[in-house]
Amino acid sequence: MIDNNTHIVFDLDDTLFKEIDFVKSAYVYINSYINSRFNIDLSKNIKKCLSGEVNFFDLINSKLHPDQNFPIEKYLELYRFHYPEIKLSKDTSVFFEKILSHNIDFSIITDGRSISQRNKIKALGLYDQVKNIIISEETGFEKPHFNNFKILNRIYSNKKLIYIADNTSKDFLAPNSLNWDTICLINNGQNIHPQDFNLSIDYLPKIKVNYLTEINI
Ligand SMILES: [Mg+2]
Structure with missing residues (x-):
């Protein structure tokens, strides 16, 4: 044909x-960003987030101190514009x-x-x-x-x-x-x-x- x-x-x-591989790549990238900025490593939770059990953005914010700020705009910028694996x-x-x-x-x-x-x-x-x-x-x-x-x-x-x-x-x-x-x-x-x-x-x-x-x- x-x-x-x-x-x-x-x-x-x-x-x-598979689009899910892009989502995983984005989560890994965002995790390395929050790790270097806030010293929080959520890599063990990525699997649960990929299955839809946990919202990754909400999880990140639940781990931050009240004086730390990680807005949705920054999250989406990292998610959308990272160079994917x-x-x-x-x-x-x-x-x-x-x-x-x-x-x-x-x-x-x-x-x-x-x-x-x-x-x-x-x-x-x-x-x-x-x-x-x-x-x-x-x-x-x-x-x-x-x-x-x-x-x-x-x-x-x-x-x-x-x-x-x-x-x-x-x-x-x-x-x-x-x-x-x-x-x-x-x-x-x-x-x-x-x-x-x-x-x-x-x-x-x-x-x-x-x-x-x-x-x-
Ligand atoms: Mg398609």
Whole structure:
């Protein structure tokens, strides 16, 4: 289904890496910040925070003295703008090696903040290879709006376009309406957003895979 006339477009979070790994990376980073500033080490609590049992920001504040100040604005700044420790899974790396060895180009369409999303793409080692990075904060359009997909429709008007993503509530509606092929990476249980394959057909991917390496090239 993918050949030299195909331009592949990926979603980012929970498609090219697990978003929970970004959250973990942010907690580790914030912990090192509060450790150096307030001499508090909460690293043993990170697991509980990742499972949703404990709110990390509230936990930090519960450990501070009344004269110490760690506002939500600072927490969010550290969370959003740190350079994350995330990487491609083995099968995703294999898939990229394969498409690049076949000279098949790719782009990314993602919702989120410009700096956060660009840092993630850099940390995954894809920044030099990706042809176009389209981020909702930069264009002003979020999925399921089709504006960001139309940008690539114009650039690759003579190519077959394919969108690989994970979120059934917003990812596939626009590319389906523009006659792209759509592929959903099935949630392995770690995703932040649940998937619902009982939605109306406009929202559903044409193909579902458990690993990107199941896609034939
Ligand atoms: Mg996603």
